[in-house]
Amino acid sequence: MIDVFKYVGLTFLAYLLGSIPFGLVLSSLFSNQDIRHKGSGNIGATNVLRVAGTRLGLLTLFLDVFKGILPVFIAVHLMENPENHWGQAYLSLIAIAAFIGHLYPLYLGLQGGGKGVATAWGCFLILSPASALITLLVFVMMACVSNRASIASLSGAAVLPILIGYTTHSVSFTLCAAIVTTLIVYRHRDNIMRLARGTESTIWGNKP
Numbered sequence: 001m002i003d004v005f006k007y008v009g010l011t012f013l014a015y016l017l018g019s020i021p022f023g024l025v026l027s028s029l030f031s032n033q034d035i036r037h038k039g040s041g042n043i044g045a046t047n048v049l050r051v052a053g054t055r056l057g058l059l060t061l062f063l064d065v066f067k068g069i070l071p072v073f074i075a076v077h078l079m080e081n082p083e084n085h086w087g088q089a090y091l092s093l094i095a096i097a098a099f100i101g102h103l104y105p106l107y108l109g110l111q112g113g114g115k116g117v118a119t120a121w122g123c124f125l126i127l128s129p130a131s132a133l134i135t136l137l138v139f140v141m142m143a144c145v146s147n148r149a150s151i152a153s154l155s156g157a158a159v160l161p162i163l164i165g166y167t168t169h170s171v172s173f174t175l176c177a178a179i180v181t182t183l184i185v186y187r188h189r190d191n192i193m194r195l196a197r198g199t200e201s202t203i204w205g206n207k208p
Helices: 002-019 022-030 045-052 054-078 085-103 117-127 129-146 149-168 171-187 189-197
Strands: none
Touching: 002 054, 002 085, 022 045, 022 054, 045 054, 054 085, 054 117, 085 117, 085 171, 117 129, 117 149, 117 171, 129 149, 149 171, 149 189, 171 189
């Protein structure tokens, strides 16, 4: 019974940690702005960077990644056999809980969350460091080529399940990556429409 409470409690903790809207908190505290009503209205690092500056944007990015890293890291060290099938399934559940928390944060009434890219990357940095690093390279390359965070995020998300499957050979981790990718694409639906119209915002500069 103690183990049940321990594992269920960590899943709920992962969701609560993922729910912390660091972008909103930092921009409100240090720039006196509510980023939900500025720029794209998103609470993620990209919009914080555009609205509140590079320093707060990078700090938001770090904290959003960290809230994906921490619960998965704790889960790995909490379990006796994290490498077996059930261990991998539980780690995948923890990762999804943290990721869903960022998308649908409890503290904001399950609305107004970010797109989850940074938090997802933090989770997979623990589950499969090699896959996470290659995904990061894809993101950086596409960001430099396109100058659009949405294209970089969608490109990184697209290769994630393939990389996870190839490097881990884990059905649970691969399914987790596929769910994450699907939700990232769904959360970028407005960006995809703007890309199709040629009106998507750039990372650097003010060109549409």
